[in-house]
Amino acid sequence: MNVYKNRNEPFFFLVIILGGSFAAIFFAPSALKLFGFSGMSVTEILERPEESAGRALLLYQCIGSLLMFLVPGLIMINRWKTHKINTLEKPNWGWINTILTIILLPLLLPFMDYLSSIWNNWGQQIPWLKGIFEQYNANTQLIEKMIFFEHIGDTLFSFIVFVIFAALSEEVFFRGTIQRFLHQSLKPGQAILIGALAFALGHLNIVQLPFLLIAGGVLGLIYWVSGRLWVSVLAHALHNGLTYFWTLSSGPGNYGTVASTQTNYALVIISCSIALAIIIKMVKTRKKI
Template sequence: MSSSSPRPVEPRWKTLLAILSLVLATAIWVTGLIDSLSRPSVAPVLTLQQQELSVLAEPAVPSALRPVLMGEAPRQVLLQALRDSPESRRSSRQTQLLKLLQGSEDADIAAARASDDPLLQLLACEAEPDASEALCLDQQIASGAALRLTLSATLPLVMVLLGSLLLLQQGWSLLRGQQQPSPSLEGPELTLIDMILLVAGGFVVISAVAMPLLALPLVGALTSALASPRREAVGVVINYSLMALPSLLILRRQLRALDPQRSPSGGWLQWGLHPPASALRLAASGWLMVTPVVTLAGWLVVKLVGDPGGSNPLLELVLGSRDPLALLLLLLTAVVLAPLFEEVIFRGTLLPVLASRVGSGTAVLLSALVFALAHLSIGELAPLTVLGIGLGLLRLRGGRLLPCVLMHALWNGITFLNLLLL
C-alpha cells in the first residue's frame, strides 16, 4: 500500500451506519444461504441433457467408444432417469419423451414429428409402424450430437490435466526458489469501515433490498412485450446492472474523497491495462491452474454431503434457451458485466485494503470467502471460495486488476460454453 500516515478516526455516524449495514447484510446472507438449500440443483438437468445427447449421438459414435462417452444402453438410462424424476418437475417435453421411450399408446406422435426438437422427431419416427433405423436417422444431427458429446466430455478433462501440470510446474519452481518476486500490492487508502459500507451496505443491503423494488417495475415495463426466453434474459441484464450500481457509486465517492497526490502509479484500482498480452497470459495460466482445484472442491462437496442444490438460476436459463439473442444477453452478463463489477469490488478494492491490515495471505482468504458468500449458494460455497483464492493470488502475482477480470471472464465463458454444448 502507498500510505504510512496515521489513519483518521471515523465519524461516529459512519461507524454506526457500518455496524447497521453489517448486521443487515449478515441477516440477508444467512437467509439467502438457507433459502439456497431449497433451490433446485442444475446437476440433474445437466445429467439429463447429457443423456439426451447420448441418444442422439449413438448412431454416429463408433461402438468401441460408446462405453467411454455414453455408457451402456443410453436409451434405457434416459428412460430410467425420466421415470425417476418427480412428475411435478417434469416439463411437457420430458413427459412426451417418457411416453415415446415407453411406447405408450397415448404418445402424441404427430405433435412430436411436427416439433423442431430432433430427439422428439427421432423417437416419434421410430414409433411409427413402418419405421426403420435408416429412415429415421439424420446423420448430420447424429454427427453434430456426437461432436458436442465428445467435446463436453473431453474439454473439462483436458483443462484439468493441463492445469494440474501447471500447478506441478509452479510448485517445483517455488521449491527451487525460481519464482519471480511479486510486485508490491497497491490499492486505495480506504478503511475497514469504508469496506463494510461498500460491501455490506452497497453490495448487499441496498442491492438486495432497495434496488429490486426499483428494478421490478422497470424490468416489467421494458420486457412486457417480449416473449420468453428474451424477457428473462433482458431482465437478467437490467437486474444485474441495477444491483451493481449502488456499490460502484459508493466506491466512486470513496475514491474521489482520497488525496489524488497519494495515488500510486497506475491509479487506486491498479488496472494495469498495458501490456494486454501479458495480462491475457496471466489470466489463462491462472484459470488453468485453478480449474483442477475447483473441480476437486466440487467433487468433495458432492461426495461428503451429496448435491446440496442452490445452483445459480442463470445456469438453468442458459440450458433452457435456444434463442440466440437471449443467449447473447446472458453471455454479456456472465462474461462482461459480472467479472468487471465483482473484480473491482473484491480484488480491486477489498483485497488490498484487507492486506494492509492483516497481511496478503489472510486477505486473499477473507476476500475469497466474502466473494463466495455473496453468491448466496451453500452448494457453491466451497468451489467459489477456491476460485476466489485463485483470483486473489493472481492479483498478488501480477500486481494488476486486468488479469483478474480476464480470468474471471474466462472461467464464466468456459462454463457458458460447456452448458451450450449440452
C-alpha cells in the same frame, strides 16, 4: 493524511457496502416490474415460458451487481486513488505474464471440480445441508433461464452480464476494494486469504464453497503478483466465459460443469503441477520488487 490509517475509514467502508446492498434490494426488483413480473416468486417466474422472463432476471442481476458491487467499489477506489500500498506496487509486466496468470483458473478447474464433487457428496449426507444442496438445483434452473435464449441479441446481453459485467463488478469490489484495504495492514498471504473468504461468502452459495474459495484465492494472488486490477478482471472474465460457453454447448442441466462425471486424476495432477509452476514464477516476479 493516509486515508487507510483513518480510524473512521472502516466505518465509512461499511456504510458504503451496506448502502450499496440496500440500494440493490430496493431498485433491482424494478427490473421485474418493468417486464410485468412484479410480485412474482422466483418459482413462478421460472415457470413462465416467455423469454421476457429471462430478460427480466438478467436485468435484475445486472442492477443488483451494479449497486451492490461496482458502484461501492468505484467509490472506494476513487477515495483511495492517491494512496499507495507497498505490497501492491506494480512489477515489470508483459504479455507473457498476463497469459500465464489468466490461464491459472482454467488449469485448476479439474482440481476444483474434483473438490466440489467431494464436497457435494458429503453435503448430501448431512441432514441439515441436504435441503440446501437440493435447493441449489432450483438456483441452477434460475441461472439457465438467463442463459438459454432463441435470439442472438438476448444471448449477447446474457454474455455481457454473466461474463464481462460480473467479472468487472466482482473484481472491483472484492480485489480492488476489500483486498486492497486488507493489504495496508496485513501480510499479502493473509490479505489474499481473507479476501478469498469474503469472495466465497459474498456469493451466498454454500454448495460451491470450496470452488469459490479457491477461485477467490487464485484471483487474489493474481491481483497481488501483477499489482494490476485489470489482470484479475481478465482472468475472471476468461473463467466466466469458459463456464458460459460450456453451458451453452452442453445444454440445460449442465451449468457450471466443465469436467466429466468421472475424475481424470492424471489430468488433475498435470494441470495442478503446471499451475503451481506458474504461481512460483509469478511470486518470484513479485518478490523482485
